[in-house]
Amino acid sequence: MPYPNRVRLIDVAPRDGLQNEKQPVAAAVKIELVHRLQAAGLREIEVTSYVSPKWVPQMADNHEVMTGITRQPGVRYAVLTPNMKGLEAALADRPDEIVVFGAASETFSQKNINCSIAESIERFAPVVAAALQAGVAVRGAISCALGCPYEGDIAPERVGELARLMKDIGVQRVDIADTIGVGTPLKVQRAFEAALAHYDLDHVSGHFHDTYGQALANTLAALQMGVWNFQSSVAGLGGCPYARGATGNVATEDVVYLLHGLGIDTGIDLDALVDAGAWISAQLGRPTGSRVGRALLAKPAAAAGAAAQGH
């Protein structure tokens, strides 16, 4: 199968990237990040979560952020809504899409959202129905699709089963999420095959973490199946607190570099994106997690003098 002609990236930095940040991040910074991402060409942005501030204090400013954004036509703004209470608050702020989070691992479901997979679907069903009723799109995340910090390997059948359950309650598209970054290309392809029994190629996306450095190889493997929607986080912000090393999301810059190298259109201006990544990293007081960002922001190499004899 040839590579897709174009790829749509969903930048999750404002939500997934910042949610576990220990230092408080001002709403104005989050808003500016969204503005910089859309200016760089991102057309889908995961903005915030409508979850209890008791669990995720960093997202307590969801209303302020969502209403503070200057929306740009053609950009889809998504928010996380785990339950009816969250959905109701979210709908008042008019997101384009809501996201519900399930796990392909029973143990992770219990630990992350305090219920079984079956119970999570029961909880999501009215949320999904109400969102669709309100004319808001619905995405479902299948976390731990390639491995679980508690259970280890996750069989593709379990990804397929959760995809089926999500389809049944009306979820319009699903993310295959490698929450702890342990996946490799054949695992990725098997997980997508399982999901593709229930969703078509336009309605599955890849969400890879770079904990073990495998995210771009996994992206390549998914592209080779025709997958053309991916999630990533500018500057590699965020990650799963349960993953070893706690490193996380693949950097949007690195994905864009790969895609442009393959001749795939993303609509993204890489230089502007690298600048956005540098800006938010400076706000957080840390170096960017993007290798492309580091390379492009580095001073050009010194003129060669001595023979390096390297390769």
Add this chain to the structure above:
Amino acid sequence: MPYPNRVRLIDVAPRDGLQNEKQPVAAAVKIELVHRLQAAGLREIEVTSYVSPKWVPQMADNHEVMTGITRQPGVRYAVLTPNMKGLEAALADRPDEIVVFGAASETFSQKNINCSIAESIERFAPVVAAALQAGVAVRGAISCALGCPYEGDIAPERVGELARLMKDIGVQRVDIADTIGVGTPLKVQRAFEAALAHYDLDHVSGHFHDTYGQALANTLAALQMGVWNFQSSVAGLGGCPYARGATGNVATEDVVYLLHGLGIDTGIDLDALVDAGAWISAQLGRPTGSRVGRALLAKPAAAAGAAAQGH
């Protein structure tokens, strides 16, 4: 094409990884690194260079290192020999293979080894002949095969042309080296196609740098062509001083994780390799450059309590 059943990795850390290290590294440390690599299952190791200590002071202890190693049967010990003087010194220390370095970029050749590509071949010809005469294998590096810090893009034809020149003077196998890490998968495949006009699949290897995070995606692309020899550096040591950001070699640990995930045999014990990477990084007083190393050496994640709502 199915993935190869097995892959042979050449660890270049003792030579390529350490050559530009600013602090002096004791010969005993280099020797111990070689011992740890072979104990972890590496069967090819690039040990040192026989170059002028004026240019590469870190490799001035080449004789001490090569003669200090306890050789293990079945392991191939390679050394870099840019000229006849280097070869003569090297042969006294009985390497299994010597390596000559050419560049697919005319400007890089001039800057790195102070001569044109044609002149480099003239210089290598007697070195190659003398090595073969002495029963020593010969490998040729094609640096800047995917891009040059001075010239930018490098056409695949130039890789093919240098491969042909190397074949003509008796070089037995060639490395396709992405010296500055700018390559992406289709470029990789075009460069290999060009080299494969002159060498068969058993006699080409991939040498990818992770400067832009693309090394594992590039490895996957090469594997999909049947390439089954790759170079890498434990802990990601080294890199090209001319590359932006000066990051460099892909970490052997990260490559092994990818390969084992694909079910490909490497003969390498990943845990022992990670330990070797941690050990040399501690010797150099810096964190490992391997993501797999960081992930596996991190403490297991804390037991989940709060709902992370992440993916």
